[in-house]
Amino acid sequence: MKKNVLCLALASLGVASTWAVEPAKINWSKVPETNITLFYPGQSSYEWLRSAGHEGAGRQVQRGDACVACHDEPGGEKDMGDKLVKAGPLEPTPVAGKNGHVDLKVQAAFDDKNAYLRFQWKTANAFPGSEHQYLRFDGHEWKVYGYPKLDKVVQEGQQPGIYEDRMSVMIDDGKVPAFAKQGCWLTCHDGQRDMPKQFTKEEVAANPLLTAIKKSDVRKYLPDTRTDPSDWKTGKSVEDIAKIKAAGGFLDLIQWRAHRSHAVGMADDGYVLEWRLGDAGKDPFGGNADAKTHEPKFMWDEKKVGYKSITADQLRKADHFLIREQNAVPFDPKAGWKEGDLIPDYVLSREDAKGSAADNNAIASWKDGQWTVVMIRPLGLGNDDDKALKSGGVYNVGFAVHDDNITTRGHFVSYVRTLGLGAKGVKVDIDAVKLP
Template sequence: MRNLMLVLGAAVFTAGSAAAVDVSSIDWSSIAAKDVTLFYPGQSSYQWLRSAEHKRADRKVKEGDSCVSCHEGEEQVLGEALVVENRLEPHPVDGKQPTVSLAVQAAYDDTNLYLRFQWETLNPYPGTAHPHWTFKDGAWEVVGAPRLDEEVWGEGLPAIYEDRLSIMLDDGSVPMFAEQGCWVSCHNGSRDMPDRAGKDAVNANPLLGGNLGRSDVRKYLPATRSDDLATWDQTLSVEEIAGIKADGGFLDLMQFRAHRSLPVGMADDGYVLEYRLTDAGTNIFGTNWDKEAKQPKYMFDAAVVGFRSRTLDQIRDLSQPSSLVVGVNTVPFDPNAGWQEGEMIPEYFVNRENASGSAADNTDVSGTWEDGKWTVVWTRALDTGNPADDKIMTAGGVYSVGFAVHDDNITTRGHHVSFPLTIGIGAEADIMAVAQ
């Protein structure tokens, strides 16, 4: 039996939750699980769904019909059709499964919503590793990338990326999310999508490059673009987008990350509006790179974990920590330590103590991987106190949700996604949270 606990070979973290009940006391065996089939979507974007290629359904989609009005119960069929080479998948990933079965359970009390997720991984190990810095030819460079990157399938770079579980949540404020789910946020021009926007074009965009300082296109909502097809570069002004956000017209996006959040018992907290953005405050992870010195900021503390770095054949060793946790298993990087060819240090670090503000709302998220299956238990405050960034929930309310799982060293569109669902806080819905 191979078992990966929250500690990841580092140290136990007390979650600091404001839970009204002890989440470990919830009897999950008494709560019915909703089996949600997630499927591989390929390059089926917002624009494609509204194009003539989406035969006989493009008109319905434009009119706001739901995806399941045509495709209810067809997740397996769609996944099998899209996971191989076809008009929506120009570069299939060898061995990619068409669907992932996600079991979802929910409970609540006066303070919190409690969620429990289970799914099986394709690989006989969890994706707790992430790209690293490696010492090569006297300098540090990145090694590892997601499977969809050409550096992996075209140039032979090793496929290294973390497993991830994402939750999109809305209270009815985002047009079409309840009917069309995450497809309202997935667009041509984005990474690994058709007509991917070039760095120079994004940098030249007044909003994306000028205001946000971005060099690529990620998730965004149609309401933030000025044309009917929500083209990536047809952005509204900063003032117009601020007005949409003030009216709650954003999607709450929370992500469990096996490398960049699990080691400190948290999940990151963000939202989707004009871009996929982190909530106000300080996130739980950062880039482990000193731009001026051109070297990592931290390395493992050998006095704590027994090593200062890893090698490519060691990063899947579940008995050892795979993440740099600041203040727990790290020391400042020593450039004079006599580094050898092939030594590797994680590209990111995790820091629970430094996380702050709305970005640090998800303080109690645990995960275990055992016998090929993840079990994630998630505590989320019904009212985070941050309505500018989060969807505030109440008992008796029903909310729209979408789930995604990133498995097998993948990111961007290589994930598996659900059609939109509803979750009821003590109310009738697809997923019904049970009072505690």
């Protein structure tokens, strides 16, 4: 990926970034808006949708009917999300005070080089969710501090809820069976993290597919990668899955992260096939904990930012990004650490981001309780782990927002929409405007 160094400051970040990608000269006030309500899905997995528990609709889903064939009433997403977010059959561990839906404004444009997807939504909190987990010194050693709100340690009050906001887009070019009708529910299964019948470490260690691809847990996957689509343990061979990928039978997954990609002007690039995988190359973020000592690898450069660490009372009062090229220095274990000192558990780097994983850029800001995120996706990508967007193309897309310090099923999701890049004679939900 070509990296433009334009010396544009990201003032909203509190850091002087030299890697910000120049925004296209787009007058967004003249680009049509599509308003979409995203709702809280709880544990409504692929398996649940096909079961008798799905209020009599299991058979319709099994035969391939679209979700919106039944869920087409105005305001239905709002009502459903507000119901599912509460304690019930699909939410065994509700998060106190969590909203059940989010209204998302979507706009799209493209030129000869890129597609531009603009998203706006109100956050649940009166601050941007740009914090992520930390490493905390307890007086003797460094331990992880802060977890997503669905985690038991947060619900029991042992840890604070700390997690970044995210904006995600799944893209299908028509090659993933049933995605156009049933969307992201193809990827969410029993056995995954925070889902019914969650995996055990022993089950993962004994699974041939996960062992072969060197994974230690269960995440999103597509039904075609299993001999039994409803059983994550029945993985097909690595060779068979490679054939599915070569035929384009995977979903592109773009994720903008308010902590791990925002500060360096990027959105990470991945895909869903037999697991939720990253594209080839390197993401703009990496773990900051040393695998052997558990100490941080980097700390803040006190000469540049005025501190080498922060404390819990400083959280959410400023931006706290640790950027290797900009405000970080190697960790000094003899720097006089005190109990309660915090250093980010992730270190960011624009320069280290490489390959297909570094295709996507993003411009974002938080103001008056609202995120505005513009994802910038190059057209015509030729990588074998990307969906190549092109002028005239039509794509099935699904959107998700992570808000209020949460991850996994705690996000908000949309039904499938269609995105057209100047498609003629085709009715689409989101019609991207061609720029001069």
